[in-house]
Amino acid sequence: KQWYQRRVAITAGTDGVKHSMNPFDENAIEEAVRMKQKKIVKEIVVASCGPSQSQETIRTALAMGADRGIHVEVPAGTDADLQPLAVAKIFSKLVEKEKPDLVILGKQAIDDDANQTTQLLAGMLDWPQGTMASVVNAADGRLTITREIDGGLEDISVSLPAVISADLRLNEPRYATLPNIMKAKKKKVPTATLR
Secondary structure, eight states, rough: OOOOOOOOOOOOOOOOOOOOOHHHHHHHHHEEEEEEEETTSSOEEEEEEETTTTHHHHHHHHHOOOOOEEEOOTTTGGGGGGOOHHHHHHHHHHHHOOOOOOEEEEEEETTTTOOHEEEEEHHTTTTTTTEEEEEEETTEEEOOOEEEEEEEEEEEEEEEEEEEEOOGGGGOOOOOOOOHHHHHHSOOOEEEOOO
């Protein structure tokens, strides 16, 4: 037998690839929409950091029921360097500007599974935090959060303002309807830049 050795170069590009939302963030948005339906929150503002394609993710959130979106533009090619600390710093500036009573984030990013942004953001803001939430109930300006821990479940109570992170068990995210997708495409999404 004869063996032939060939060098094969494989390159992967992201041109034309549709960006999708992190599943944990879908749960966070769904919980915010449910809270709005219960009249616990008045407005849902979503934010995403990344290149221009990140606006697709914001529009998905708008179609799910968010009211406004903010895109923090990070140049393509450098967005992969966006670590949890940098994201937390960006979000802390947005919180200073927007003045929300509650920030809900996905538990972790699916690319690095870091699970750090919520904790870092809460520390920067000096706000209480409820991480890995699988149940969230609101009453009298407080949140009661059931969170999954190694030994089972833990119930904690935090006052508002607070930062929480959504676990996949928190809810079943809704699918955006075609009319809402069309409305979301028409909404303006302001872009902020890093300084």
